[in-house]
Amino acid sequence: xxxxxxxxxxxxxxxxxxxxxxxxxxxxxxxxxxxxxxxxxxxxxxxxxxxxxxxxxxxxxxxxxxxxxxxxxxxxxxxxxxxxxxxxxxxxxxxxxxxxxxxxxxxxxxxxxxxxxxxxxxxxxxxxxxxxxxxxxxxxxxxxxxxxxxxxxxx
Amino acid sequence: xxxxxxxxxxxxxxxxxxxxxxxxxxxxxxxxxxxxxxxxxxxxxxxxxxxxxxxxxxxxxxxxxxxxxxxxxxxxxxxxxxxxxxxxxxxxxxxxxxxxxxxxxxxxxxxxxxxxxxxxxxxxxxxxxxxxxxxxxxxxxxxxxxxxxxxxxxxxxxxxxxxxxxxxxxxxxxxxxxxxxxxx
Numbered sequence: 563x564x565x566x567x568x569x570x571x572x573x574x575x576x577x578x579x580x581x582x583x584x585x586x587x588x589x590x591x592x593x594x595x596x597x598x599x600x601x602x603x604x605x606x607x608x609x610x611x612x613x614x615x616x617x618x619x620x621x622x623x624x625x626x627x628x629x630x631x632x633x634x635x636x637x638x639x640x641x642x643x644x645x646x647x648x649x650x651x652x653x654x655x656x657x658x659x660x661x662x663x664x665x666x667x668x669x670x671x672x673x674x675x676x677x678x679x680x681x682x683x684x685x686x687x688x689x690x691x692x693x694x695x696x697x698x699x700x701x702x703x704x705x706x707x708x709x710x711x712x713x714x715x716x717x
Numbered sequence: 718x719x720x721x722x723x724x725x726x727x728x729x730x731x732x733x734x735x736x737x738x739x740x741x742x743x744x745x746x747x748x749x750x751x752x753x754x755x756x757x758x759x760x761x762x763x764x765x766x767x768x769x770x771x772x773x774x775x776x777x778x779x780x781x782x783x784x785x786x787x788x789x790x791x792x793x794x795x796x797x798x799x800x801x802x803x804x805x806x807x808x809x810x811x812x813x814x815x816x817x818x819x820x821x822x823x824x825x826x827x828x829x830x831x832x833x834x835x836x837x838x839x840x841x842x843x844x845x846x847x848x849x850x851x852x853x854x855x856x857x858x859x860x861x862x863x864x865x866x867x868x869x870x871x872x873x874x875x876x877x878x879x880x881x882x883x884x885x886x887x888x889x890x891x892x893x894x895x896x897x898x899x900x901x
Contacts, residue, residue, distance in 0.1 A: 590856050597759050597859070605759055613752050644805070648834045649752035652856045 567710035574701045578715045581698070586691055591654030592717060607699050610692075613653045617688040620646045624681055628674070639677060640669035646684070657687050742866060743767040747777045747802035747814065748832070757801065757832075757857065764862045766799075774802065774809035774817075783821055797827055799850075799869060801857075804833035804840065812844060819848045828869060832857055 564572070581587045591606075598605040620642045627639045647662035661684045668676030702712050744766045746757045754770050761768045771777050778784040781795065800818065802811035809817075811831050819825050828850035833840065841852045853861050 593856070593858060594756075597763050599763070602759070609752065609755055609759075612755055616750075616752055645750060648855065649750055651834060652750075652752050652756050 567705065567708045570701060570705045570708060571710060571713050574698070574705060575713055575715050577698060577701060579717065581694060582717045585656050585660075586694060588654045588656040588659075589717070590651065594654060595714075610653055610695055613649055613655065614688060614692050616649050617646065617658070617684075621681065621685055621688070624677075628677055628681060634672075634674060634677075636669045636672045636677070640666060643669055655688070655691055658684060658691065661687055741765065741767050742798045742869065743769070743796055744799045744801055745777060745780065745797050746770045747772075747774060747800070747806070747811065749773060749803065749806040753803065753855070760857060760859065760862055761801075764859065764866060766862075766866070769797075774806060774811065774814035777802065777814060778809075778817060781818075781821075781824055783817060783824065797824075798873075799865070800827055800829045801853075802829065802831060803855075804831050804844070805835075812840075812847065815844060815847050815849055830865065 582591075594606045594609060623642045624639050627635050627642070643662050643665045647659055647666065650658040650662060661680060665677065665680035665684060667673075668680055705712055742765075744761050746754070746761065746768060748754045748757060748770070749772055751772075754772065758768050758770050769780065771780055775784070777800070781797070800814075802814050804811040811833075815829050815831065818827065818829055825848075829848070830851045830853060831844045831849050832853045832855050834855040836854055844852050851865060
């Protein structure tokens with residue numbers, strides 16, 4: 563019979579794998595995990611927190627720029643998209659990054675409807691990832707609190 | 718018989734190395750993205766580097782004392798072994814920062830690495846032509862930093878060895894001339 567720790571560890575492993583398989587995360591996230599150790603156990607959590615704050619800020623900038631009906635500065639929107647693409651790439655947020663590619667194209671071709679659509683999608687996507695990673699970190703905490711080690715998951 | 722001064726021992730001083738401290742590379746990282754700053758700082762720390770991170774090229778120049786402002790801290794105290802800068806930054810770009818550093822007599826020898834999320838060949842060429850040590854695609858990997866570190870350490874070791882060899886040469890020549898004079 564599986565102990566609580568073993569059960570939690572299995573949950574953690576399965577959930578992690580599903581996040582990769584569903585395309586939420588890519589191997590940059592794996593690199594981040596490698597950069598974490600027992601002396602800096604919160605590095606990944608801290609970095610993604612910064613990322614989500616960055617998302618909020620940039621999306622707000624884009625929304626404001628797109629709100630200037632008839633006078634939209636597509637270069638400004640594009641610049642924010644570029645920044646979002648960069649930071650999503652740095653944390654392994656694969657779906658967000660993919661959306662940014664499409665979004666950038668809409669900016670470059672000054673496609674207003676396309677931009678508005680992309681903005682909505684990016685907003686939904688980063689929030690979705692935020693919730694999922696929160697669940698993942700909660701699982702980690704539960705494992706540690708139960709006295710177990712967080713397993714290394716090979717994708 | 719004339720006295721010959723033989724060196725007691727060859728003094729090999731570690732201070733001829735310009736490393737911040739033995740084995741520790743001091744890197745100045747420049748990036749306007751808060752996410753990327755935290756990322757590169759951690760990357761460099763786990764790669765056994767001492768790190769200073771700034772958020773703009775202007776601040777990098779200020780740190781180096783190249784901003785034209787009156788700088789009381791001598792740059793000799795600032796042992797930077799490597800500068801890593803993002804290419805696309807508002808205000809001064811990484812490319813412009815690279816040029817400024819290469820124009821400076823104090824800092825032109827410091828290797829400068831450009832980081833960019835865009836794989837644009839003309840951009841890469843331009844940076845390398847301007848004297849960049851390397852051009853890295855973001856996100857930068859642990860392996861990239863390791864490779865960089867290894868090649869810089871090798872260059873340091875080579876320079877260090879050259880200094881020692883030169884010192885030895887001078888000392889041997891000195892003994893030789895003394896021996897000649899003493900007609901031994």
